[in-house]
Amino acid sequence: MNEHRNHAVLKIGELAARSGLTVRALHHYDSIGLLTPSAHTDSGYRLYNRADVARLHQIQALRRFGMSLADIGTFLASPDAPFADIVAQQIATLDQQIAQASALREQLSHLHRQMAGGGEPELADWLSTLEMMNLYDKYFTKDELHRLPFWQQDARRNSGWAALVAQIRDVMEKGVPPFDAGPRQLAERWMQMLERDTAANPDFARRITVMMEIEPAAQLHTGITPQLKQYVIEAFGEHKLALYADYLDDDELRRMRVGASQHGAEWMALIAAVHRQLEAGADPADPASQALAREWTTLFSARIGDNPATLEKIRHAHTREPRLLVGTWVTPAMLDFIRASRATLPPA
Structure with a gap:
């Protein structure tokens, strides 16, 4: 056993088990000259040493980058093949996968918080929430999302926004002019909530505004159409004018x-x-x-x-x-x- 470790020699079955490949795949690699074992036992069994395993790592790494076996053979035949670059690319790929997994975890945590505040979301709610979170990823860095209350919305706050959007849509569709006291009060509430939920950061608010303007999915998910937004802007302007009137x-x-x-x-x-x-x-x-x-x-x-x-x-x-x-x-x-x-x- 100790001799086996010192020489770092693996039989084909052991290498298959450790690498996740099949014995048949390793036979194929040998037959095309891509991975030829360095030695054989007296009985004819293939034996793979450390250099063979290192080459297999390179083969597997290149396979994950979408390279064909023929191209891998050509690449590895080069005397100056950048093996360190292969490892660096694998690290970068893993970093990206970790980031994606972390983002997915945050999305699921967000949905869990929503569920804790009420009933089970419908499938459409799950999909629209994930879609909105992907939109936020386009406009904010990970660090900014942690500082953005919109990202940490709970069910109560979400329902508050939904209720306010519905109220404003109702008065707008009834033809109530923006300068009426009702729309003015609703617009003031809207801007207070928006300022709070953007952490009083005007750049966050500006980016959310841009997102709402150019992303149809955001408008569909929130119900905030360009017409409703314009109505709120006009009503809020009238609210401020009413304060200036004195x-x-x-x-x-x-x-x-x-x-x-x-x-x-x-x-x-x-x-x-x-x-x-x-x-x-x-x-x-x-x-x-x-x-x-x-x-x-x-x-x-x-x-x-x-x-x-x-x-x-x-x-x-x-x-x-x-x-x-x-x-x-x-x-x-x-x-x-x-x-x-x-x-x-x-x-x-």
Whole structure:
């Protein structure tokens, strides 16, 4: 037994059992010259040593990459065949399989949490949930998903979103205008929940918005159609105008209503960029911070003009109405950062 270990010699049956191949397959490899045993017993049994086993590993690795036996023979016949590269590719393949298995485990854990909060999901629920999770994988890294409350949704939160979508669809289909008090309240709830479920991260919100816009599966799964989304945006704009009404005159409100429908995507991208600057601890006087402050001023002026009296009214409104920032991903710290950066700009 010890002699067998020292010489590391395996009979064909032992090698077949250890490698997962059949004896017949090893006979075939021998017959085509792909894996010829280094020795035979006096009785004619094939014996495989360590070098033979190493070559078999290379053969199996290349087979898993889809290479034919003939091509494998040609590859291994090369005196400079990159064996280390074969092992590296196998490691990369295993890493990918581990990542896929980990993602599947998270998907199943997510479904388990849903089941713990209620009844057994139907087959369609399982499939749509898996489909949505695959969509999230396209827009977020694994680390980001761990920080995204949407990914960790429980059954209660999911049902809350489903109920809100149904309520908004109902008032929209009944023809209730967005400026009515009911839609305004629903839109405020919507934006509060969205801000919460994106961890108050505007870049997360921006990517989810893009996903909802271009992925039919996301619209089908959530019921959030482009029409419903637009209705919510208009109702939320009316909600904010109602808050501003105590501070601005009719002309100012009219201009703000027109400006609110413009540059929506630019605003969200800018808010996300400022958020990243804050998270990075950037100096307000940094050139990148100053560039963001200039863009902020430009978009703000396009929305409400540059009348100093109006600007002062808006600042006053924000000090008195905290709800103006709720559901916008804009924080007081962000506004302070923009003001500080703007103060470092040279005179125009």
